[in-house]
Amino acid sequence: MSGLFSLVRASAMASKEVRHILRDPFTLGLAIGLPVLLVVFFGAAIDFNVKDIVTVIHDADRSRPSREFAEVFAASGYFRLEGPRPGDGILSRLDAEEAGAALIIPPGFASGLRSGQGAAAQFVLDGADNARAAAILSYLPGVLASANQRVLPLSGAMPEALSPASSLEGGLRLKTRFLYNHELNSRWFTIPGLSVMVLGLLAILLTALTVAREWENGSMELLLSTPVTPLEIIAGKLAPYLALSAAAMALLYLTARLGFSVPFRGSHLLFAGVSLMFLLASLSQGLLISVATRQQQLAMQLSMMTGLLPSLLLSGFIFPVESMPVFFRCFTMLLPPRWFMTACRGIFLKGAGPVELAVPLLALGLLSALLIAAAANRFKRDLEP
């Protein structure tokens, strides 16, 4: 009569959850409005673009090509060239944190160009602020490219003559980071990145409280005194919150596109699919926490711990997964946000298709299945006093 999984029982559970949500305008508003608010707020605040970096210029060559070379830096908008303090060393302003970089053009810059041997200039960078240094480094290839165009004709030398100094090569390596972001607009990746973080956390929090609340309210006894199975309870709790968080996701998408003009080059259907998979995985993570803790407060703390920091630090949002130690690179595979971050950037900026996204999709599906199975398994049918 009562099989392993009864749709009637699961949907009774789901419609009850829907009523809880509708009766609680605070949660409803929180779920729908807060993500947009957070992404807009922090999206406006976080700007990885660095402009007007005070750059100390020391031109020992004082030739026309060297002046032109410095002019290219200034014209890029990223660097504001200023002279060193009289009587001080070139780098003293960097020590004093008055400047972020220094451009040193050695004597013989112009003659090197003319002779065809190439010319080297030194670019010194304050590496104390990693994110800033990375941003500055990423501008250099572009600046060098336009320098090659403008300075070389002046000297009448071979096109490849102006070679970057060794300190500039670090910047070339980071080129991939902005490969699909030609305007080097950091918002294009901070907005999707922030969305992943905020939604992931929201999804975990939404379900983390639901099972724990049943335990604390005593209603778990009602559930357990009926033939309802853990899987039916879990399914009945997942479905409404999946719909709710999908609505939040849609709103975030509109905010990103309309509010921040983030381009979208991929398929909307694919984006919807991978979003649902991500939300399902995060909601399941929340349910597992709720089932295991049985206390709302503990569930809340665990959700923050497992939902916030990993998605901030290990998802590849801020720090590229590729540059993590092997252990952490493997560890990130267990994190739903890491896969969704990859998928999001792929769909938004690169127009990635199902083939490119097969791995993230598969990983998210596998994680969801594992988390749901773990939650159903951990679900205690026994009541202890």
Add this chain to the structure above:
Amino acid sequence: MTGRTSAGPAIEVQGLTVRFGDFTAVDRVSFRVEAGEVFGFLGANGAGKTTTIRVLCGLLEPTEGSARVAGFGFEDGGTTIKSRVGYMSQRFTLYNDLSAAENLAFTAGLRRLEPAVLKSRSEELLDFIGFDADQRTLVRDLAAGLKQELSLAASLLHDPEIVFLDEPTAGVSPAGRERFWKLIARLTDKGKTVLVTTHYMDEAEHCGRIALLSAGRLIALDSPGALKSSVFPGPMLELDPGPGSAESLQTLSGAQGVVSLQPHGRRFHLNAQDEASWKALEARLPDSVSARRIKPSLEDVFLRLVEGTVR
């Protein structure tokens, strides 16, 4: 709904033991409840009443021993038992943010009742409990007594043959408690078996038979009348020390012919061995003390029995 095949006992418990780690909550308890009985569970907090009930509702598997409810055991993890019994927990288990009708509909959904069955059953049950508020009222806005009665209705939706009520009247006004016990009486009129726990000794008088639990053990099991006469065969007296001091009465405890002496507020309940020994005792009482013959209450029985096992 398929009926029971045999007309055996509603509940049969043999050597039931439930342990949580090192703690033994229920210790080798055996009893039988016949169909149609109102069976009371009495005992202090932690005596094992709730744990026993949870086993009988299929919520908890016995560590040792066996329990058969409506003829079914734990072969399927208690699922069949769950579909045969109604359970009203001592905690309020309905949802405060749902309406009365929504709570009933939810419970019906979990028990896979057809919408038509839900409709006729909830009408019948709301009428039974005398629910006079709007069904769309949120449960949090209902009075405490009404909430308990709605809980009862929810546990009866699927028309169970056995109903377990765990302290159903806790926190309910005296008038509400009386009403609730009338409902219990009407349930047995309809042929249901009711197993009920209570803290209130006066309520226990409504039960056909009472099981007394102490520290997980079953220490007595009989009808209220039989319990009283077996525990207190001699006369029971209420002594009022009057304006005099209570100390003069304290000296009675341990005196010849005194079975027990229990303080009840300012007064004392004295149980004498027999009429002859009471005559002898009465002669020795100070003049200020007035004595009145009373019937032993279940509370007296309870205190006497628990005292006997603990010491």
